[in-house]
Amino acid sequence: MLYNAYELQRTMLSGAAAWASVGAEMLTNPALPMGYFGLGPVMASALDVFAHATAPRGKPDFDIETVEVAGKDHAITESIVLHRPFGNLLRFERDDLPADAPRLLVVAPMSGHYATLLRGTVARMLESSVVYLTDWADAKMVPQSAGRFDLDDYIDYLIDFLDHIGPGAHVLAVCQPSVPAYAAAAVMGKHKHPCRPATLTMMGGPIDTREAPTSVNDVAMNQPLSWFEHNVVATVPLTYPGAGRRVYPGFLQLAGFMAMNLGNHMMSHYGMFKHLVEGDGESAAATKAFYDEYRAVCDMTADFYLQTVEHVFQKHSLPKGEFVHRGEVIDLGAIRDTALLAVEGEKDDISGIGQTRAALHLAPNLPETKKKYYLAESVGHYGIFNGSKWRTRIAPVLEDWMREHGAKPAKSAKSAAAKSA
Structure with missing residues (x-):
């Protein structure tokens, strides 16, 4: 009944959001004088905020059309290069990238948000690399005939994706996928897979949550697994292609994240309201853009979640x-x-300091020269992979690491023959 109750509420709020949007547009119409004085701007702004907060959201587009490098805009091509029921492999490439540019697989979290949450991550790395991305599917849209999807399948998908990309690729795992990406690297290393990654970067990942536990970790530890199965796992309603599939709904994940910082979210919306009243549409638009992405959520399979x-x-x-x-x-x-x-990130409230660094100590046969730790000062969880600090401070560290440990250019047959002579 949980999912059905949510769908009923969503339907009701969708209608209210539509009427609120109409009211806001009427009050801001230049032909109506009440929009310029009295309570007109206040009422219009309040209706606009309400409409934005309650409107339904689907999967956003990446919309990465160009990236700027050295003051010049470069066109970006986006394509699906591998299709799987629970996630596609996307490729982003700029028009005049060098032939020997590194190939980077960005592993997006399967944690309730779409891969578009990493739009800023992809755009920044496109400046120097061909970027591949795991575009995970919304579980409620995957028919039951496609089978189940769990951690084993997640690891298999990553190995399959790397096999498609080819030898010498690099991997960047953001948050939750650090664990399966680390496991995939170990599996590929054990079997000496030719397409095992040259480098693996883990950012804000829960490799060992016993290090500096956060409130997110406490929630998982304070309840038995049966509690999660009985209280947060739901069945997809008949209105979706995945009807009957057991899932952890994205709306529950979003509610949990919103509750963690409810005060901050309320102040953000109050700030958006004030910007609208003052006529500062640019500042209000920035807040709207963030929440358009933040509130766009998807379901994950119960098997994987549990x-x-x-x-x-x-x-x-x-x-x-x-x-x-x-x-x-x-x-x-x-x-x-x-x-x-x-x-x-120094201020990461989801993955505490030390949880990701633990990965370096868990690989005893890897030379120390192939291990590196970077603590981003004054950076929270979201700022690790998005925003100005990611672009100017963290991404260059990643690029240097990939450059240092990337595949060395192969010697030509002519030079090899000359050396042997």
Whole structure:
């Protein structure tokens, strides 16, 4: 009944949002004098904020048409290069990138938001790299005939994507996927897979949540797994292609994140209201753009969600050496040549300081020269992969790391013959 109740509420609020939007447009119409004085601007602004807060949202577009490099705009091509039921592999490429530019797989979180949340991450890395991105599907839109999707499948998808990209690629895992990406690198290392990543960068990831636990970790630890299964897992209604599938709804994830910083979100909307009253449309638009993305949520399969809660946050299976993939225990010691970069934010309230850095200590057979830690001062969780500090301080560290540990150019047959002569 949980999902059905939400759908009923969403339908009712959609109608209210539409009427509020109409009212705001009428009150701001230049032909109506009341929009210029008295309570007119206040009423219009209040209706606008309400309409924006309650309007339904679908999957946003990436809309990365150009990137600026050295003062010049470069056109971007976006394409789907591999299609899978639970997620596509996208490729973004700028028009005049050098032939030997690094190839970077950005692994987006499957945590209730669409991969478009990493739009800023992708745009920045397009300045120097061909960027591939995991575009995870909304579980309620995947028919049950497609089967289940759990942590094992997630790891298999990453290996499949890297196999498609080819040898020498780099991987950037943002937040939650740090764990399965780390596991995938170990699996590929164990089998000496030719397409194992040259580098793996983990940013704000819960590798070992026993280090500096946050309120997010506490929630997962304070309840048994059965509580999550009975209280936050729901069945997709008949109105969606995935009808009957058990999921962790995106609207519950969003409610949890909003509740964590409710005061800040309320002040943001109050600030947007004041900007509208003052006629500062540009500032109000910036807040609207953020929440358009933030409120666009999707569902994840119950199998994946419950396994993540159990193995990442409750049992700490990976750092304990107990994480199993397809019946085999994952050996992090198998990572011998994939260079690891761990990035954390000083003010991250989701993944505490030390949780990602733990990855460097868990790879005993990797030379220290292939390990690096970077703490971004005065940066929160979102700022690790988006915003000015990501663009100017963190991304250059990643680019240098990829450059340092990227594939060396192959010698030509002619030069090799000359050397042997």
